Amino acid sequence: MKLCLKNCASVVTNSDTGPEFLYGQDIILEDDRIKQMGATGTLPYEGPILDCTGLCAIPGLVQTHIHLCQTPFRNTADDVELLDWLSAYIWPGESRLSSDELLLGARIGIAELLRGGTTTILDMATIRHTDAVFQALEESGLRAISGKCLMDDQSICPPELVEDTASALKETEELIERWHGKNGLLEVAITPRFAVSCTTDLMRECARLSEKYNLIIHTHASENKKEIELVRNKTGYGNLEYLEKIGFMGPRTCIAHCVHMEEDDWKRLKVSGSHVLHCPSSNLKLASGIAPVPRMLEEGISVSLGADGPPCNNLLDGFMEMRLAALIQKPFHGPTSMNARTVFRMATLDGARALGKDAGRIEPGRLADIALLDTGQVHNVPSAHLYSTLVYATRASDVRHVVVGGSLRLQDGRLTYGNRKAWLKEFRIAFEARP
Amino acid sequence: MKLCLKNCASVVTNSDTGPEFLYGQDIILEDDRIKQMGATGTLPYEGPILDCTGLCAIPGLVQTHIHLCQTPFRNTADDVELLDWLSAYIWPGESRLSSDELLLGARIGIAELLRGGTTTILDMATIRHTDAVFQALEESGLRAISGKCLMDDQSICPPELVEDTASALKETEELIERWHGKNGLLEVAITPRFAVSCTTDLMRECARLSEKYNLIIHTHASENKKEIELVRNKTGYGNLEYLEKIGFMGPRTCIAHCVHMEEDDWKRLKVSGSHVLHCPSSNLKLASGIAPVPRMLEEGISVSLGADGPPCNNLLDGFMEMRLAALIQKPFHGPTSMNARTVFRMATLDGARALGKDAGRIEPGRLADIALLDTGQVHNVPSAHLYSTLVYATRASDVRHVVVGGSLRLQDGRLTYGNRKAWLKEFRIAFEARP
Numbered sequence: 001m002k003l004c005l006k007n008c009a010s011v012v013t014n015s016d017t018g019p020e021f022l023y024g025q026d027i028i029l030e031d032d033r034i035k036q037m038g039a040t041g042t043l044p045y046e047g048p049i050l051d052c053t054g055l056c057a058i059p060g061l062v063q064t065h066i067h068l069c070q071t072p073f074r075n076t077a078d079d080v081e082l083l084d085w086l087s088a089y090i091w092p093g094e095s096r097l098s099s100d101e102l103l104l105g106a107r108i109g110i111a112e113l114l115r116g117g118t119t120t121i122l123d124m125a126t127i128r129h130t131d132a133v134f135q136a137l138e139e140s141g142l143r144a145i146s147g148k149c150l151m152d153d154q155s156i157c158p159p160e161l162v163e164d165t166a167s168a169l170k171e172t173e174e175l176i177e178r179w180h181g182k183n184g185l186l187e188v189a190i191t192p193r194f195a196v197s198c199t200t201d202l203m204r205e206c207a208r209l210s211e212k213y214n215l216i217i218h219t220h221a222s223e224n225k226k227e228i229e230l231v232r233n234k235t236g237y238g239n240l241e242y243l244e245k246i247g248f249m250g251p252r253t254c255i256a257h258c259v260h261m262e263e264d265d266w267k268r269l270k271v272s273g274s275h276v277l278h279c280p281s282s283n284l285k286l287a288s289g290i291a292p293v294p295r296m297l298e299e300g301i302s303v304s305l306g307a308d309g310p311p312c313n314n315l316l317d318g319f320m321e322m323r324l325a326a327l328i329q330k331p332f333h334g335p336t337s338m339n340a341r342t343v344f345r346m347a348t349l350d351g352a353r354a355l356g357k358d359a360g361r362i363e364p365g366r367l368a369d370i371a372l373l374d375t376g377q378v379h380n381v382p383s384a385h386l387y388s389t390l391v392y393a394t395r396a397s398d399v400r401h402v403v404v405g406g407s408l409r410l411q412d413g414r415l416t417y418g419n420r421k422a423w424l425k426e427f428r429i430a431f432e433a434r435p
Numbered sequence: 436m437k438l439c440l441k442n443c444a445s446v447v448t449n450s451d452t453g454p455e456f457l458y459g460q461d462i463i464l465e466d467d468r469i470k471q472m473g474a475t476g477t478l479p480y481e482g483p484i485l486d487c488t489g490l491c492a493i494p495g496l497v498q499t500h501i502h503l504c505q506t507p508f509r510n511t512a513d514d515v516e517l518l519d520w521l522s523a524y525i526w527p528g529e530s531r532l533s534s535d536e537l538l539l540g541a542r543i544g545i546a547e548l549l550r551g552g553t554t555t556i557l558d559m560a561t562i563r564h565t566d567a568v569f570q571a572l573e574e575s576g577l578r579a580i581s582g583k584c585l586m587d588d589q590s591i592c593p594p595e596l597v598e599d600t601a602s603a604l605k606e607t608e609e610l611i612e613r614w615h616g617k618n619g620l621l622e623v624a625i626t627p628r629f630a631v632s633c634t635t636d637l638m639r640e641c642a643r644l645s646e647k648y649n650l651i652i653h654t655h656a657s658e659n660k661k662e663i664e665l666v667r668n669k670t671g672y673g674n675l676e677y678l679e680k681i682g683f684m685g686p687r688t689c690i691a692h693c694v695h696m697e698e699d700d701w702k703r704l705k706v707s708g709s710h711v712l713h714c715p716s717s718n719l720k721l722a723s724g725i726a727p728v729p730r731m732l733e734e735g736i737s738v739s740l741g742a743d744g745p746p747c748n749n750l751l752d753g754f755m756e757m758r759l760a761a762l763i764q765k766p767f768h769g770p771t772s773m774n775a776r777t778v779f780r781m782a783t784l785d786g787a788r789a790l791g792k793d794a795g796r797i798e799p800g801r802l803a804d805i806a807l808l809d810t811g812q813v814h815n816v817p818s819a820h821l822y823s824t825l826v827y828a829t830r831a832s833d834v835r836h837v838v839v840g841g842s843l844r845l846q847d848g849r850l851t852y853g854n855r856k857a858w859l860k861e862f863r864i865a866f867e868a869r870p
Contacts, residue, residue, distance in 0.1 A: 074816070075823040079761075079774035112811040191649035284762035285827070286768040316812055326514075327719035328763070334724040338512035344601070378546040378859065379831070381509070382867040388510040392749040396814070397832035422827055424813065432817040 001406050002047035004371065006042045009198050012386055014349045014361040021255045021386055027057060029368040032184060032405035033137040034068040036364055037258055050408065052372050055315055055400055056383075058344075058390065059360045060119025060369040061318035065218075065256040065277035065306030068146070068194045069094060070132055071105035076382055082224060082286050087158070089271035090311060094126040095177035097159035102129045107137035112316045114142060117371035119404045122254060122277070122306070122355055124191050124217055127161055134179045137186055137416060141409045143369060145355060146218055147191030148172055152202045156230075165202045169209065176213055185405055187216070189254075193221040194300060195231045195242055207248050216355065222265070224288040227387025240265045249274045254354060254386045258296075258308065259289040273304040275354035278346075280324035281315070281435035282308035293325065294333045297342070312403070317396045319415030322347045340387035353414045368406040373398045436840050437482035438464045440805065442475045443492040447818035447821055449784045449796040456821055462492060462815040464803040466562040467619060467840035478495065485843065487807050490835055491818075493825065494528055494795045495554025495804040496753035497786025500653075500691040500712035500741030503568055503581070504529060504561045506540035509745035512792070517659060519720050525746060526721030527585075529561040530595035536865060537564045541571035542858045546850055549577060551831030551860065556837045557653055557689060557712070557741070557790055559584055562596055562603070569614045572621055574852060575845045578804060579635045580651055580790060583607055587637045587703050591665075594803045600637045611648055620840055622651070622837045624689075629655040629823075630666045630677055641684050651687050651790065657700070657721040658692035689789060693731075694724040712791040713781075715759035716750070717743035723745045728760065730767045732777070739786035752831045757782045761826055775822035803841040808833045 005027040013020055028036040036043055067225040070090065077089035097105070102125075108278050113121060119407070123146035124132045130148040136142045150172070151157045152165045163171075172190060174379060180188040190206045192198045198206075210217045222228055222239045235242045243249050243262065249272035256277040269276060278291050296303050305325055307316045322343050328340045345360075352360030359367040375383040380398065400412035409416055442464040448455055463471040463480050471478055505525065510523035521634060532540070535562075548556060556579035560568045565583040572579045585607070586592045587600045608743040615623040625641045627633045632639075645652045657663055657674045670677045678684050684707035691712040693704070704711060713726050729736050736799065740760055743750045756777050764773045779794075787795030787804075808829060810818040815828040837845035844851055 008499060072817065075820045075828055076819070078823040079771050081770055085770070108813050108816065115813065267580065281762065284765055285770065286769075289766045292643060295586060310828075314823065315830075317814065324762075327716065327759075330719055330722040331724045333722075335516055335720065336514050337522070376863065377541050377750065378550065378855065381859065381863055382507065383510060384867045385510045385513070385805040388513040388749065393510055393745075395750075395830060395832060397830060401446065420813065424811065424816065428811065428816055432819045 001031050003403065003406060003408065003433040004045050004049045005029070005052045005057060005372065006049045008052040008306055008372070010386060011057045011362050012390065013343070013363060014059055014345060015363055016041040018363065027362065029403065029406040032368055034364050034366050034368045036230065036249055038366060043161060050401060054303045054374065054376055054402070055112040055372040056375045058371050058373065059362055059364060060122040060356065060371045060402060060404065062112070062304065062360060063306040063318050064122045064254060064275070064304040064351050064354055065308055066121045066281050066316060067309030068106040068109040068123050069097065069102055070309035070311050071109040072101060073095065076312050077311045078314070080367050083284065085312070091158050091161050092435050093160070097126065097129065099129040099132045102132040103136055104423065104427050104430060106133045107418065108427050109310065109316055110136055110140045110142055111420055112383050113404050114140065114410045114415060115399060115413065116319065117373065117402060118318045119369035119371065120352065120355065120357060120359060122189065122216065124218055127151055129162060130175055130180070134186060139274070140325050141185065141407055141417065143185045143357065144406055145187040147189035147218055148175055150202060150206065151197040152191040153197055153199050153400050158423050159413055165199060165205070169205055170200065172209065172243070176215070180213070189216040189218040191218045194227065195235065195239060196227055200246055201247055203246050207246070216254055218254050219246070220256045221258060222260050224286070225260060228260055239264045240268050242328050244268050244272065254359060256292065257283065257288065259283055259291045261292055266295070266301065269301045270299050275304065276326060276382045277306050278303050279306050279308040280321055280328055282312040284328065286312050288329050290332070294337050299373055302350060302354050302356045303346060305347045316348055319394055319396050322391045340391040343391050344387050356401045368403055371399050384432050436466050438832045438841060438843065438849060439480050439482060439484045439840065440492060440807065441484045441488045442466070444489050445808070445821060446492045446797050447779070447825070448779060448798060449494055450552040450798055453798065459647050460803070462797065463727065464841040466706055466785040467803055469799050469801050469803045471661045482657070484854070485836060487836070489809065489811055490807040491810045491821065492715050492797060493806050493808065494783040495795055495806045495837060496552050496782050497790065497795060497840065498548070498553050498741040498753050499689060499739040499786050500708070500714055500743055501556045501751060502744030503544040503558050503765040504532065504537055505534065505535060505744035505746050506544040507532065507610040509749050510809065511636045512746045513524040513749070520721065526593050526596050530593070532564065534567045537567040539862050539865060541568045542744065542853065543862050545571055545575045545577055546623060546775050548839050549845045549850060550848065551577065551754065552808065552837060553753045554578055554804035554806065554837060555787065555790065555792060555794060557624065557651065557732065559653055562586055562598060566613070569621060573618055573643055576620065576839050576852065578839055578866065580622040580624045583610055583623035585637060585641065586632040588632055588634050592632050598773065600634060600640070603637065603642050607644065611650070615648070624651040624653040626653045626658040629662065629730055629780060630670065630674060631662055635670070635681055638681050638683055645687050650722065651689055652683070653689045655691045656693060657695050658720070660676050660695060663694055664694055667825055673697045675703050679703050679707065691743070694728055695727045696841055701730070701736065704705065704736045705734050710739065713738050713760060714743040715756055715763055715804055717747040719763065720845045725763050729764055729772050737785060737789050738781055739789045740782045753782055754829050754831050757826045773825040777827050779822050803838055806834055807836040809835055849851070
């Protein structure tokens with residue numbers, strides 16, 4: 001498998017050793033890697049060509065916290081209190097979805113992600129029908145880590161969305177067997193929803209499974225004050241303190257939100273090498289708060305970005321999350337905080353690192369996950385300052401082509417697989433009954 | 436002049452007397468007004484037709500604070516301190532622009548506005564070459580109020596961007612003569628930049644001119660704390676207090692920002708009937724703060740939305756401003772604050788009211804300022820809940836057609852006037868020297 005991205009007007013490399021920006025480049029891909037780069041027309045090459053004249057090549061966006069399974073609930077649960085949001089909309093919604101509906105929802109969500117230049121996600125499915133999500137991921141060619149959501153605390157979880165501990169874990173191991181490593185792009189994560197919905201037995205087993213199979217753990221913590229109170233009532237500890245006590249933290253642990261940090265939490269995250277998955281739109285929309293990301297970065301904590309789920313965003317747009325990650329800190333930390341370069345790397349390289357992927361850089365030898373953008377439109381010119389252009393003035397709709405693992409998954413804004421129109425029609429019939 | 440918007444899938448009317456949503460409608464326009472609406476195919480009509488099958492019709496967005504003249508500086512002054520921003524980038528930039536460059540910048544900015552569904556703006560030009568901005572507005576058919584920026588305080592303004600009081604006012608009166616009321620879409624506003632840059636003599640004359648010609652006054656106030664301190668040092672009063680003392684406040688007065696309110700300012704705005712122009716992206720990006728809009732609304736103060744200038748946003752995207760206006764308040768005022776309906780009306784009807792325009796509603800007899808959107812895409816379905824869809828999941832790039840005053844200015848995403856490609860090329864050559 002070969003492809004030449006011909007005549008890229010500019011390239012943002014994220015390189016630490018070479019130039020951060022290159023101009024007038026051909027990028028030659030072979031199998032799933034970047035093979036060679038050089039000034040347009042100077043490299044020997046025979047094979048398929050994608051004309052990238054006028055476009056800017058960037059490492060594909062990495063979104064480390066996504067709920068594809070919630071796509072059917074977009075635009076249906078807005079401007080409501082958080083507990084209502086979860087208990088009146090999201091949990092009942094998830095519990096009602098059939099396998100076919102999950103497949104359909106995941107297809108729509110993935111299409112949005114690829115059209116917006118996202119090439120890798122860490123996803124949290126619901127407790128049932130996780131195969132359907134993996135099926136949609138497989139056909140799309142997105143690089144993705146997903147996992148069956150685990151909820152086993154009978155005293156707290158709604159009866160329609162709870163399992164016994166053993167069968168929840170058994171299903172996770174079956175998913176690992178079926179999907180982990182499939183097509184070179186898919187991985188399974190261990191996915192306990194959050195400390196509130198899980199018994200300590202389950203949480204400990206999650207840590208054990210993660211170690212046994214060397215898998216990412218994906219969970220939520222310290223998203224909002226009521227949740228933290230629930231964890232303290234239940235365990236006697238702060239939220240991250242509890243996770244630390246039970247041996248849950250570590251370099252494979254990916255924790256969404258961390259909006260409300262307690263004093264020792266900085267050290268807990270840093271020392272354990274756990275990763276914070278920052279979701280600015282979701283934290284605003286659900287009134288959770290503003291995560292203290294500038295201090296996290298100062299402390300050397302790993303922070304990457306995600307859109308969370310369609311019902312709490314309501315987009316899955318990595319460009320929107322970059323823009324917000326930069327903007328929301330400035331009133332509190334000044335206009336120079338969270339500069340465009342920092343945020344751009346957070347949305348690409350830092351996400352790839354959190355997920356253990358050799359992506360996030362456009363350099364020979366790296367994974368060929370690349371988005372090609374039109375930065376020459378009336379809303380983003382002048383675009384010579386690339387970081388500013390990408391973070392503050394570029395939109396998902398500016399993405400023209402997307403390559404994942406060397407394979408073209410979006411060309412001229414159109415998916416290269418499946419039948420988007422038919423899926424959209426089916427999805428709207430299924431989920432768009434007039435309110 | 437006639438046009439039928441045929442078979443709109445949905446219509447958001449903003450009506451106070453009829454239904455807020457209609458489905459399957461034809462909207463017949465005659466001259467610059469909406470003449471008739473009815474179920475598709477039920478109205479007698481002969482004339483040109485625009486097929487709107489599958490699209491959602493909304494009142495065009497009204498942005499009440501824009502600086503078209505700053506378009507050339509987009510993406511060039513980011514992540515810097517506010518005073519640097521103004522003194523090192525914006526003022527020197529404005530002072531250097533030729534008439535031709537202003538024309539070009541305004542053309543690009545206006546193209547972005549129309550492509551994003553904005554049909555009316557209140558704009559602030561720079562101190563020179565205001566004719567060029569009006570020329571670009573005239574050819575575009577955008578409904579617009581603009582004005583020459585006034586700066587006459589020799590002790591504070593940079594020498595390259597200051598005028599004597601009398602000639603500044605004389606030029607304003609000449610602009611009124613040339614442009615006010617032209618083509619039924621253009622108006623001139625009296626436009627003192629802010630209390631810091633203007634003498635009290637000038638500010639008083641502005642109020643007088645506004646009364647004499649019945650014109651809008653457009654200014655900035657209380658954007659950030661240093662500015663307020665400067666005003667207090669200069670005048671002995673708070674910012675809005677000073678404006679009140681000198682007889683500057685009133686129902687024709689439009690004040691951008693008002694981020695930092697003092698205790699009596701609520702009453703000052705409410706009693707005078709002055710209008711607050713809220714710019715959420717700009718207030719975040721320049722680290723000004725978060726304007727207390729929920730309380731403004733509670734107090735009955737008029738609030739509308741604007742993107743401000745390209746270098747402090749960096750877009751001119753009314754959908755982005757809606758989304759942020761809703762999101763940024765929620766961490767502080769809860770998830771039900773600034774609900775989607777409130778914000779949508781703020782971006783349409785409330786803006787139209789602030790500017791004295793009979794627009795912002797899709798009802799027979801109103802001005803025919805309408806945007807048609809595709810709300811059936813992978814990133815915004817399911818879209819049955821229209822306010823949520825429009826505020827949280829719709830992007831400028833979803834706009835397909837735009838009508839201003841009954842005239843089609845954007846069709847299938849393309850401007851119906853001018854030569855966008857040539858302008859873009861010219862603009863990039865002029866302003867995109869590699870950094």
